[in-house]
Amino acid sequence: MNEQNPNPSTPPEPPSRPSGASGSPPRIPPASWTAYSGALEPLGANPVERTPIQGVIGAVEAILRQPRRVMFQMKQPNAGGLITSLLIIAVVCSLVYGVVVGNFSGAQQYWAAPLKIACGLLISALLCLPSLYIFACLSGSQARLAEMFGLVAGLLALLTVLLIGFAPVAWVFSQSTQSTVVMGSLHLAFWFVAAVFGLRFLHAAFCHLNAKSSGGFQVWVVIFLLVALQMTTALRPLIGKSDKFLPAATEKKFFIQHWLDCFSTDPAWRETPATAPRQDAQK
Amino acid sequence: MTEHASTMDVRQIGVLLRGEPEPINRWMQDWSAARTALYVAVIVAGTGLYGAAMGCWRAPLQGLYVAIKFPMIILLTTLGNGLLNGMLAPLLGLNLGFRQSFQAVLMSFTIAAAILGSFSPLLYFLVWNAPPMTTQASGVYPFIRLINVAVIAFAGMVGNVRLGQLLGRLSGHPSVGRRVLFAWLTVNLFLGSQLSWILRPFIGSPDLPLEFLRRNAFQGNFFENVLEAIKHFFS
Numbered sequence: 001m002n003e004q005n006p007n008p009s010t011p012p013e014p015p016s017r018p019s020g021a022s023g024s025p026p027r028i029p030p031a032s033w034t035a036y037s038g039a040l041e042p043l044g045a046n047p048v049e050r051t052p053i054q055g056v057i058g059a060v061e062a063i064l065r066q067p068r069r070v071m072f073q074m075k076q077p078n079a080g081g082l083i084t085s086l087l088i089i090a091v092v093c094s095l096v097y098g099v100v101v102g103n104f105s106g107a108q109q110y111w112a113a114p115l116k117i118a119c120g121l122l123i124s125a126l127l128c129l130p131s132l133y134i135f136a137c138l139s140g141s142q143a144r145l146a147e148m149f150g151l152v153a154g155l156l157a158l159l160t161v162l163l164i165g166f167a168p169v170a171w172v173f174s175q176s177t178q179s180t181v182v183m184g185s186l187h188l189a190f191w192f193v194a195a196v197f198g199l200r201f202l203h204a205a206f207c208h209l210n211a212k213s214s215g216g217f218q219v220w221v222v223i224f225l226l227v228a229l230q231m232t233t234a235l236r237p238l239i240g241k242s243d244k245f246l247p248a249a250t251e252k253k254f255f256i257q258h259w260l261d262c263f264s265t266d267p268a269w270r271e272t273p274a275t276a277p278r279q280d281a282q283k
Numbered sequence: 284m285t286e287h288a289s290t291m292d293v294r295q296i297g298v299l300l301r302g303e304p305e306p307i308n309r310w311m312q313d314w315s316a317a318r319t320a321l322y323v324a325v326i327v328a329g330t331g332l333y334g335a336a337m338g339c340w341r342a343p344l345q346g347l348y349v350a351i352k353f354p355m356i357i358l359l360t361t362l363g364n365g366l367l368n369g370m371l372a373p374l375l376g377l378n379l380g381f382r383q384s385f386q387a388v389l390m391s392f393t394i395a396a397a398i399l400g401s402f403s404p405l406l407y408f409l410v411w412n413a414p415p416m417t418t419q420a421s422g423v424y425p426f427i428r429l430i431n432v433a434v435i436a437f438a439g440m441v442g443n444v445r446l447g448q449l450l451g452r453l454s455g456h457p458s459v460g461r462r463v464l465f466a467w468l469t470v471n472l473f474l475g476s477q478l479s480w481i482l483r484p485f486i487g488s489p490d491l492p493l494e495f496l497r498r499n500a501f502q503g504n505f506f507e508n509v510l511e512a513i514k515h516f517f518s
Contacts, residue, residue: 138300
């Protein structure tokens with residue numbers, strides 16, 4: 001284990017600044033943005049990054065505010081606890097967001113949607129993990145498979161924590177529309193925004209793995225997005241109602257085909273406003 | 284890497300994928316049975332898993348057949364051309380022994396097999412999501428075939444890029460390395476394509492019976508078939 005900060009709660013001493021009212025305002029500690037931009041400062045250069053991350057709450061704080069700390073801790077031999085915490089965060093948050101998704105249709109979707117979202121996310125990550133490791137090796141990285149697994153757990157944790165942030169907005173919209181296409185598009189948009197932040201974390205970590213190029217990582221991002229999108233179709237319905245938990249073997253299709261079918265069958269999109277009277281107008 | 288250089292430590296595969304010059308050059312000098320066994324194991328596992336994913340769209344039994352046939356093609360190509368590759372290298376200016384040239388070709392196939400193995404969960408997921416082959420869904424069969432071609436081509440290219448880098452380093456002249464690589468590629472493609480022809484089918488067809496080898500497996504050859512296809516296209 002690397003050298004530890006003797007007093008983890010104490011941040012490094014800031015540079016001296018003039019005192020008194022006329023002095024410059026206190027410096028705001030660097031935000032997590034600095035982990036994603038600028039020159040690649042070696043991980044662990046800041047003593048705070050060497051502070052072990054304790055518990056699930058600590059992991060949530062760290063993944064949001066101190067991603068470099070997560071990256072550094074992931075390289076340590078005893079990173080198992082942190083990886084477990086990140087996985088717990090990912091599962092719990094996706095279950096909670098799944099309840100919001102299932103709330104649109106109610107009934108069995110209250111338990112089916114959370115289960116499918118949590119399982120779908122984990123399976124997508126597991127399917128893509130071997131190729132990420134291979135791309136990392138081809139890029140010259142020295143990363144271990146366990147480290148890559150931990151970083152993917154970090155991606156999932158950040159992605160799902162952000163989804164929890166979007167959950168109230170999604171719930172409000174789900175109360176004001178009957179269209180599965182509208183809700184599906186909205187959830188996809190939220191998922192996409194969350195995925196961008198999650199993938200940015202993973203990219204920053206990838207750059208710290210001595211990778212000579214990020215071309216392989218970019219290809220992997222496309223693969224991951226395609227797999228995750230296809231998972232939403234493979235595990236359908238996530239939003240609408242169905243008497244079956246999963247589609248039958250004869251109903252398999254690719255996600256683009258599924259989306260086109262949804263657009264063509266959804267009443268809100270099939271009928272033009274001029275010919276389709278609003279439901280509340282008929283009452 | 285020295286501590287696991289002569290063992291079956293799977294971390295050696297990471298070294299191959301990264302193309303680390305120093306340990307790979309050393310491994311070329313010091314032959315090890317354990318390392319060769321590791322390469323063979325990775326080839327069997329990687330191409331076997333990929334073959335299973337490729338064939339299971341037709342039927343699970345077809346997946347099992349392809350899981351056996353795909354590693355066979357790679358290993359038979361390496362063995363079948365071992366002698367020729369070992370002769371071509373010194374003739375083209377690279378003083379490699381038979382064992383070393385065999386080792387180099389095996390390394391490149393190991394890299395390709397590791398890549399194919401890592402893509403096998405993705406291919407299985409794709410095939411699992413595809414409509415059944417019997418429904419003859421338009422566009423799906425060519426799409427899956429295209430994906431297979433793209434993944435295998437990518438794996439093959441990476442394996443050969445690493446092999447080219449190794450040959451360039453061993454010869455000291457990039458042009459010599461390129462010459463040997465081109466010669467090896469030519470003979471490996473020549474034998475490999477014919478072995479693939481004999482051991483067909485891989486993806487399978489719903490209109491033809493499920494079998495390990497076609498009844499006319501040894502009739503005709505790959506190149507005759509390509510020629511026929513070209514003649515048919517222009518007639």
